[in-house]
Amino acid sequence: MASAPTRFFDRYTRTLKVEEIYGERWLRFAYENPLGRLAVWALVRRAIFSRFYGWKMNLRASGLRVLPFIARYNIDVDEFARSAFDFKTFNEFFFRALKPEARPIAPGAGVAVFPADGRHLAFPDVDAAEGFYVKGEKFTLAELLGEAGRPEADRPLTRQFAGGAMLISRLCPVDYHRFHFPVDGVPDEARSIRGWLYSVHPVALRRNVRYLVQNRRDLTLIDSEAFGPVAMFEVGATNVGSIRQAFVPGRRAAKGDEKGFFAFGGSCVITLFARGRIHFDADVVEPGSRQVEIYARMGDRLGVAL
Numbered sequence: 001m002a003s004a005p006t007r008f009f010d011r012y013t014r015t016l017k018v019e020e021i022y023g024e025r026w027l028r029f030a031y032e033n034p035l036g037r038l039a040v041w042a043l044v045r046r047a048i049f050s051r052f053y054g055w056k057m058n059l060r061a062s063g064l065r066v067l068p069f070i071a072r073y074n075i076d077v078d079e080f081a082r083s084a085f086d087f088k089t090f091n092e093f094f095f096r097a098l099k100p101e102a103r104p105i106a107p108g109a110g111v112a113v114f115p116a117d118g119r120h121l122a123f124p125d126v127d128a129a130e131g132f133y134v135k136g137e138k139f140t141l142a143e144l145l146g147e148a149g150r151p152e153a154d155r156p157l158t159r160q161f162a163g164g165a166m167l168i169s170r171l172c173p174v175d176y177h178r179f180h181f182p183v184d185g186v187p188d189e190a191r192s193i194r195g196w197l198y199s200v201h202p203v204a205l206r207r208n209v210r211y212l213v214q215n216r217r218d219l220t221l222i223d224s225e226a227f228g229p230v231a232m233f234e235v236g237a238t239n240v241g242s243i244r245q246a247f248v249p250g251r252r253a254a255k256g257d258e259k260g261f262f263a264f265g266g267s268c269v270i271t272l273f274a275r276g277r278i279h280f281d282a283d284v285v286e287p288g289s290r291q292v293e294i295y296a297r298m299g300d301r302l303g304v305a306l
Contacts, residue, residue, distance in 0.1 A: 006202050008119045008293040011283065011300070016292075019119070020073070021201070022173040022266070031204040044238055045196040047216075050265065053239045054091070057264040062090035069093075073174040095177050095244075095261040103176075103299040105256035110226050110305035112278060113255055115182040116269050118171040119293035122284045122302075126166040126272075133205040133291055143213040144233070144270065146193040157221075160229060163275040167302065168212070170200060170293065171267050178261040179234060179269050180298050181253045185224030187232075189249040193217050200237040200268040202293075212268065218243050220259070226305040231272040232259070239265035256299050278303045 006019040021027060030036040030044060043049050056062060066087050070077060077084045079102035087093040106113050114120065123129040131137045141162065142148040147155040171177055181187070198204060198211035205211060216236040224230050234243045245260040247253055280303040287294045296302075 004206070008295050009287040011294050011296045017295075019172070021203070022073075024203075027199060027201060027203050031199065031207055040198065045198050047197060050197050050236075050239050053265070054242065054263055057091040057094065058089050060088060063088050063092075065090050066093045075174060079176075091264050094173075094264045097178065098176055103256075103297060105299040106301040108304075109184065111255075112182050112227060112273075112302045112305070113180075113299050114167075114169065114296050114302050115232065115259070115271055115298060116169045116171055116179045117176040117297045118169045118269075119295050120170070120284070121168045121288040121291075121293055122280045123166045123288055124280055124285060125163055125275075126161075127163050129166075130289075131291060132168065132209050133202050134209065135291060137206075137209045139210050139213045141272075143210065144272075145231070146219070157231065161231060161272045161274055165273040165275075165278050165280060165303075167271040167280075169269040169271070170202075171262065171269070172201075173264075173266050176298065177267070178298075179259050181222065181247075181255055181257050181259050182232070182271055182302060183222065183224045183227045183230055184253070184255045185222040185227070185230065186252050187220050187222045187247055187249060187259075190218040190220045190234075190245045193219060195236070197236050197238050197240065199266070200235060201266060212270070216243075217270075218245065220245075220247075222253075228274050228277045230274075233270040233272075234260065234262070235268040235270060237265055237267050240267050243267075276306055279306055 007016055010017050030040050079098045081097040081099050142155055142158045145157045147158050195214050195216040198215055218234045220232045222230040240262055242263045247259050
């Protein structure tokens with residue numbers, strides 16, 4: 001598994017691609033080398049490490065990285081809501097807004113959309129999945145929902161979402177880093193679940209997929225008329241300065257409305273649907289059955305309500 005390339009299926013070109021990984025040498029050292037894993041355990045997973053890096057990305061000097069980064073990763077500046085020359089820091093560029101027309105929202109009251117740009121894994125029945133990033137390697141819903149260790153009678157969310165459908169959306173540093181509501185509904189207040197800040201890149205998750213449930217994350221429950229209860233997690237990761245929520249709890253949100261954004265770093269959004277409430281599109285599900293992610297953009301069709 002060490003040094004294996006990270007491949008994903010591009011939904012738009014219908015081709016299998018190899019991901020160009022930002023900071024690949026450091027990432028592979030950190031999670032594939034014994035000394036690197038020791039450094040992760042001792043320092044890198046801790047909040048102070050990511051806070052320091054986030055502070056660096058807020059310095060005016062970090063703004064000098066913006067244009068070279070755009071050129072290096074061929075990012076489409078025509079989508080930006082403001083000029084690429086206007087960003088004063090790298091973080092301003094990182095959580096940039098886009099023009100509304102850059103991410104059209106798939107229409108239909110019974111249609112769910114991807115909550116973020118990125119590489120996604122979709123599982124119609126989370127309990128029946130053979131594995132997420134590696135065959136046979138999974139985490140439990142109780143771990144994800146912060147209810148592990150409790151008596152069975154004290155796990156209401158685990159019971160509510162048992163046998164449900166799950167979408168894991170992984171955002172790379174090159175991606176648009178705002179996340180949006182995948183369905184119409186009324187969100188409650190985001191609840192923070194404490195944890196570490198491991199990387200959420202497959203290089204790390206192939207070694208331990210439970211990093212996703214060991215990391216700090218925000219949980220928001222959404223009451224959707226079409227889809228029933230929906231749980232949405234924003235998962236922190238190494239060098240994510242913060243998870244910032246931008247919605248009003250208790251106020252109805254439309255599908256595609258902005259929910260919040262991540263400051264610098266690769267990160268992850270996990271969306272849970274209750275059993276029998278969504279049918280994912282077939283082309284979204286098939287790659288995940290082989291532990292291969294599919295690239296899709298926020299607002300594109302994910303599936304339909306049942």
